[in-house]
Amino acid sequence: MKHVSDLRRHGLFDAKVPRFTSYPPANWFSEDIGEKNVYGWQSSAPEEAEISLYVHVPFCRRLCWFCACRTQGTRNDAPLAPYVERILAEAKSTRSRFTDRIRPRRLHLGGGTPTILSSSLLDRLLTGLDDIWGLNQLEEFSVEVDPTDVGPKRLAMLKKHGLSRVSLGIQDFDPQVQKAIGRQQSHELTADVVRQLRNLDVNALNFDLLYGLPFQTAKTLSATLDAALEMNPGRIALFGYAHVPWMSKRQSLIPSDALPKPEQRLALFDQARKTLLGQGYIQIGIDHFARPDDALAKAYFEKRLTRSFQGYTDDQAPYLIGLGASAISTYPQGFAQNIPVTGKYAAQVEAGKSALWRGYELNATDHLKANLVEQLMCYHTATLTEDQLADHTILTAILYIVERFGDAVAWNGKTLSIVRWAHPLVRMIAGTLTTDQTEKSDGRTYSAAI
Numbered sequence: 001m002k003h004v005s006d007l008r009r010h011g012l013f014d015a016k017v018p019r020f021t022s023y024p025p026a027n028w029f030s031e032d033i034g035e036k037n038v039y040g041w042q043s044s045a046p047e048e049a050e051i052s053l054y055v056h057v058p059f060c061r062r063l064c065w066f067c068a069c070r071t072q073g074t075r076n077d078a079p080l081a082p083y084v085e086r087i088l089a090e091a092k093s094t095r096s097r098f099t100d101r102i103r104p105r106r107l108h109l110g111g112g113t114p115t116i117l118s119s120s121l122l123d124r125l126l127t128g129l130d131d132i133w134g135l136n137q138l139e140e141f142s143v144e145v146d147p148t149d150v151g152p153k154r155l156a157m158l159k160k161h162g163l164s165r166v167s168l169g170i171q172d173f174d175p176q177v178q179k180a181i182g183r184q185q186s187h188e189l190t191a192d193v194v195r196q197l198r199n200l201d202v203n204a205l206n207f208d209l210l211y212g213l214p215f216q217t218a219k220t221l222s223a224t225l226d227a228a229l230e231m232n233p234g235r236i237a238l239f240g241y242a243h244v245p246w247m248s249k250r251q252s253l254i255p256s257d258a259l260p261k262p263e264q265r266l267a268l269f270d271q272a273r274k275t276l277l278g279q280g281y282i283q284i285g286i287d288h289f290a291r292p293d294d295a296l297a298k299a300y301f302e303k304r305l306t307r308s309f310q311g312y313t314d315d316q317a318p319y320l321i322g323l324g325a326s327a328i329s330t331y332p333q334g335f336a337q338n339i340p341v342t343g344k345y346a347a348q349v350e351a352g353k354s355a356l357w358r359g360y361e362l363n364a365t366d367h368l369k370a371n372l373v374e375q376l377m378c379y380h381t382a383t384l385t386e387d388q389l390a391d392h393t394i395l396t397a398i399l400y401i402v403e404r405f406g407d408a409v410a411w412n413g414k415t416l417s418i419v420r421w422a423h424p425l426v427r428m429i430a431g432t433l434t435t436d437q438t439e440k441s442d443g444r445t446y447s448a449a450i
């Protein structure tokens with residue numbers, strides 16, 4: 001691969017940087033943001049505000065070793081029904097602060113494993129959310145599905161409630177890689193779930209794949225991609241595996257000496273990228289690929305692409321209301337995150353108290369920086385507005401970037417562009433834009449830049 005030495009010169013293989021699913025990253029959130037702030041943001045939402053709902057189901061039947069999500073393993077169903085009731089209680093109390101006429105346009109169930117819920121619990125959850133929020137104007141209802149923990153009844157129930165998009169967790173099909181990351185899942189089983197979804201006329205499919213896994217080679221990754229492409233998903237999210245065992249203890253079960261080195265990670269990503277582009281996919285941002293007729297590709301071409309805690313999205317709603325343990329809500333004024341420990345979250349809601357843990361209120365400069373970070377993360381280029389150009393901290397940061405990254409960027413006094421070969425540096429460049437970034441992190445909070 002060309003330009004490896006240039007990327008090394010710019011520090012790509014050593015850097016630890018945020019993923020920038022939000023600006024600022026969640027580790028900047030503070031407990032100083034309380035109910036007074038968040039309730040004010042909710043009650044000031046105008047009637048015509050676009051709003052999306054996210055429901056977090058933190059339970060999983062299995063705990064895959066590679067996964068750094070906040071999840072809780074459970075072998076039995078005992079905690080599930082009470083949790084659904086707590087979600088509905090939180091939904092009701094949150095709803096009461098918004099004006100009556102607001103209706104969500106999108107609903108996403110994520111986790112964890114939302115399909116760990118039985119069909120009757122899914123029915124209870126979705127009927128309850130409909131009673132509370134009114135789901136009759138949904139444009140999209142999407143669910144994260146673990147192919148090993150779902151079945152025809154659960155899929156049929158989701159379809160009954162309007163399921164329109166599914167994200168399937170795959171990661172890698174190679175048996176040795178799967179064993180090393182503690183997640184076994186055959187190609188046949190995944191293909192069968194895809195068939196069931198298509199039979200239900202749910203054709204908007206996203207596959208989650210990972211590069212940088214132990215024992216992954218050019219050959220195994222190529223075989224995984226071939227197997228995935230056979231099923232013709234509209235979208236593929238190809239995330240870099242982040243090995244952070246100090247943050248996610250179960251990752252210490254992964255043989256770190258079998259992990260590809262940073263240069264190999266870059267080569268794996270580049271190989272996958274070329275395969276997907278060759279198959280007609282469009283690259284979206286740093287790690288997504290979509291067929292040209294997919295809604296994400298259309299949003300990309302129409303410059304409507306945004307980035308949220310769920311990654312790249314065509315959802316432009318300024319209000320994203322997160323329900324459940326650890327869920328993050330987005331408001332025009334800032335962010336609010338729920339208590340992450342499921343038991344504590346449930347106890348608070350059961351007692352009729354707020355589930356809020358921490359948050360962040362955006363000031364005027366934060367808004368300007370958030371916009372620049374989003375432009376760079378989505379398009380590898382950012383055109384500054386008059387307000388952004390007039391902000392001293394932003395201009396100073398841009399000039400620093402031009403000096404620090406030299407041949408990797410182009411700056412014409414208004415637009416900052418990252419040149420093609422330097423696209424892998426985008427998270428580093430976005431991180432530099434937030435000049436006080438390093439003061440808020442000990443460097444272990446973030447993941448490898450590639």
Ligand code: SF4
Nearest residue numbers: 060063064067111112
């Ligand atoms: S990858 Fe999915 S099923 Fe595995 S632990 Fe993470 S959330 Fe649970």
